[in-house]
Amino acid sequence: MDLKPSHASPIRSDPVPTNKSRLGIHSSLLACSQQDSPLSPGKFPKSNSKKNMGGLDDVRSNGWLDAMKASSPPRKKSIHKASSAQVASFDYDSEDYNLWMQGYPSALEAFEKIVDFGKDKKIAMFLDYDGTLSPIVEDPDCAFMSEPMRKTVRSVAKYFPTAIISGRSRDKVFDLVKLTELYYAGSHGMDIIGPVSDTVSINHPNCVKSTDHEGKETILFQPAREFLPMIDEVFKTLVEITKDIEGAKVENHKFCASVHYRNVEENNWTMIGQRVHDMLKNYPRLRSTHGRKVLEIRPVIDWNKGKAVEFLLESLGLTDRNDVLPIYIGDDKTDEDAFKVLRESNLGYGILVSSVGKESNAFYSLRDTNEVMKFLQLLVNWKTEEETKHGKK
Numbered sequence: 001m002d003l004k005p006s007h008a009s010p011i012r013s014d015p016v017p018t019n020k021s022r023l024g025i026h027s028s029l030l031a032c033s034q035q036d037s038p039l040s041p042g043k044f045p046k047s048n049s050k051k052n053m054g055g056l057d058d059v060r061s062n063g064w065l066d067a068m069k070a071s072s073p074p075r076k077k078s079i080h081k082a083s084s085a086q087v088a089s090f091d092y093d094s095e096d097y098n099l100w101m102q103g104y105p106s107a108l109e110a111f112e113k114i115v116d117f118g119k120d121k122k123i124a125m126f127l128d129y130d131g132t133l134s135p136i137v138e139d140p141d142c143a144f145m146s147e148p149m150r151k152t153v154r155s156v157a158k159y160f161p162t163a164i165i166s167g168r169s170r171d172k173v174f175d176l177v178k179l180t181e182l183y184y185a186g187s188h189g190m191d192i193i194g195p196v197s198d199t200v201s202i203n204h205p206n207c208v209k210s211t212d213h214e215g216k217e218t219i220l221f222q223p224a225r226e227f228l229p230m231i232d233e234v235f236k237t238l239v240e241i242t243k244d245i246e247g248a249k250v251e252n253h254k255f256c257a258s259v260h261y262r263n264v265e266e267n268n269w270t271m272i273g274q275r276v277h278d279m280l281k282n283y284p285r286l287r288s289t290h291g292r293k294v295l296e297i298r299p300v301i302d303w304n305k306g307k308a309v310e311f312l313l314e315s316l317g318l319t320d321r322n323d324v325l326p327i328y329i330g331d332d333k334t335d336e337d338a339f340k341v342l343r344e345s346n347l348g349y350g351i352l353v354s355s356v357g358k359e360s361n362a363f364y365s366l367r368d369t370n371e372v373m374k375f376l377q378l379l380v381n382w383k384t385e386e387e388t389k390h391g392k393k
């Protein structure tokens with residue numbers, strides 16, 4: 001792990017207004033993005049053309065196994081499996097962590113700088129779910145959000161346009177968050193409910209007018225719609241090929257599927273990885289990316305959480321403006337696509353939630369979900385004070 005500070009200075013210059021035209025969702029969508037795939041060591045087309053080395057060698061030789069092992073910080077040895085909802089906690093080496101923090105300063109410590117930069121701007125909040133709003137737990141069905149966190153997110157949404165961008169299906173993440181004040185992008189951004197606006201064309205076949213949980217008119221954008229039957233089929237196959245592996249769990253997230261190995265004996269990780277890898281040989285239009293002790297099977301389309309952020313900003317009428325500050329908070333590799341969009345277009349701040357040092361495109365860091373909540377509360381308090389100061393209350 002390279003613990004060198006990765007940025008000369010975490011404090012950015014003013015964002016340059018992007019001169020991008022409206023989102024090119026019509027033309028480029030179905031092209032396989034090379035940029036989109038480095039997070040997947042097992043890039044499908046490559047491994048498919050490679051001679052099958054047989055047995056379990058694919059997964060060992062192509063880096064899958066290493067990626068699977070590295071996909072989540074190690075759990076403390078002292079933690080016993082008390083319940084399915086037990087929170088996994090992590091060891092971290094404080095010296096290394098402090099060194100890493102020089103490159104990714106705490107968003108709590110840098111709070112004044114962040115709001116100073118955002119004070120004349122419209123802040124838009126983008127939040128990942130697992131590991132960001134709810135702590136990582138053994139059982140994905142038990143990843144509940146605490147009431148104080150829910151209350152905090154509701155307050156955030158009162159002041160700033162706020163969206164949840166999750167790897168889970170949109171319905172599942174809504175069931176967990178239960179806040180109608182927000183916008184939701186499920187399946188890693190491949191299923192978006194956003195505001196109706198003039199700035200996003202709804203002529204695209206995958207973009208239609210819809211209504212949200214409260215009956216409010218919205219735009220529904222599902223760029224991977226044609227993959228629905230394929231994901232359904234793959235989900236069933238994944239359940240079948242993992243049913244004899246104790247602890248394995250498969251989730252259907254509508255436009256993608258997750259294969260969890262957090263509760264699988266480490267000796268069996270190669271086997272689970274190899275079976276998924278072998279199955280993907282029959283699906284050249286699908287690929288796998290690595291999340292936290294999970295393999296995510298998803299369509300090969302040029303769409304990710306970063307594109308979802310751009311789409312939502314556009315539908316909110318917040319692109320091509322220099323008075324907007326998007327902030328994205330996330331903990332996972334898939335969140336890196338969003339951090340990258342913000343960094344490369346000099347648009348806003350990515351904040352990585354991590355208790356261990358790792359390379360990231362984020363600008364700042366927060367250690368865990370408690371710190372996320374503190375940061376969001378600070379933001380709400382700051383905004384309330386600003387409004388009082390300017391007589392808006």
Ligand SMILES: O=P(O)(O)OC[C@H]1O[C@H](O[C@H]2O[C@H](CO)[C@@H](O)[C@H](O)[C@H]2O)[C@H](O)[C@@H](O)[C@@H]1O
Nearest residue numbers: 129130136137138140143166167258262292294
């Ligand atoms: O984009 P996210 O909202 O962060 O979703 C990513 C994956 O999150 C869930 O899995 C992760 O959280 C579980 C609950 O804490 C944990 O048990 C698992 O090991 C983590 O990988 C979700 O279950 C996946 O389907 C999402 O893709």
